[in-house]
Amino acid sequence: MSLVGVSTVAERLGVSTRQVQHLVAKGDLRQVARGVIDESSVDRFLAVRGDSRRRAWSERTAWGAVALLAGAEAQWLGQRQRTRLKARLRELSSTELVERARDRAVVTRYRAHSSAGRYLLTELVQPANVASRLGLAETNDIDGYLRNVDVDGVVSRHGLIRDDEGRVTLRATTMDLDVARDLAERGAVLAALDLAESLDVRERRAGLVALDRALEDFRE
Incomplete structure (x- = not known):
């Protein structure tokens, strides 16, 4: 684990040290000791947001964007919201969508014992066949969605240890997991969004290419 001071993080992000502490409080950056930040969390923050200061969509709107790009209806949004979101999606680049x-x-x-993998998979919603869909090599990484109220139980049952360089990624959401499961199976959009947040250059490129393709198809 590489560690950096708050002032260094502020310089890299182009923000004040107070704003860095705000990002820590929100969970966007990981502070491992007073005034010390896990550098991997900074790298991931920059991979998703770059130099932009745009606000993220709400959780419901973000899932609505995934649904619309995947050919679903996003029924949890009102008609006016869906219409506005469709118009915005037609104007976005892949990097803006990720952000x-x-x-x-x-x-x-997290990091986990090697034996935890097969049990963890039964508790997570994962996009199927990600590697083959996006032209990547198979890995032993575990990356999936679960209900936000289930995170503590999953972490405890499987002995997961917080580690920004770990091979287990838990994505906690309040969205109905049946909806998440349907969208994960519909196409590559959800998987591409996940990969586009990766620090691995090949994974991030594959995710962005797939999102570019989905956005182009949506505009037609």
Whole structure:
């Protein structure tokens, strides 16, 4: 784990040290000791937001964007909301979409014993066949969605240890998991959004390419 001071983080992000503490309080950055930040959390923050200061969509709107791009109706949004969102999606780039949709879930990474993997998979909603869909090699990483109220139980049952460089990624959401499961199975949009937040260059590129394709298809 690489560690950096708050003042260094503020310089990298172009914000004040008070704003860095605000990001820590929100969970966007991980503070491991007073005045010390896990550098991986800074790298991930920059991978998603870059230099932009745009606010993220609400969780419901972010999931609505995933649904519309995947060909679903996003019934939890009103008709006027859906109409506005469709218009905005036609104007966005893939990187802007990643930034705006980041609050669809609270993302936390862990390390786990190798034996925990097969049991964890039964408790998470995961996009199917991500590697084959997006032209990537298979990995042993575990990355999936679960209800926000279930996170503590999953962490406890499987002995997960908080680690921003860990191979287990839990994405906690208040969205109905049946909806998340349907969207995960409909196409590559949800998987592409997840990959586009990766620090791995190949994964991030594959995610952005797939999102570009989905946005282009949506405009037609």
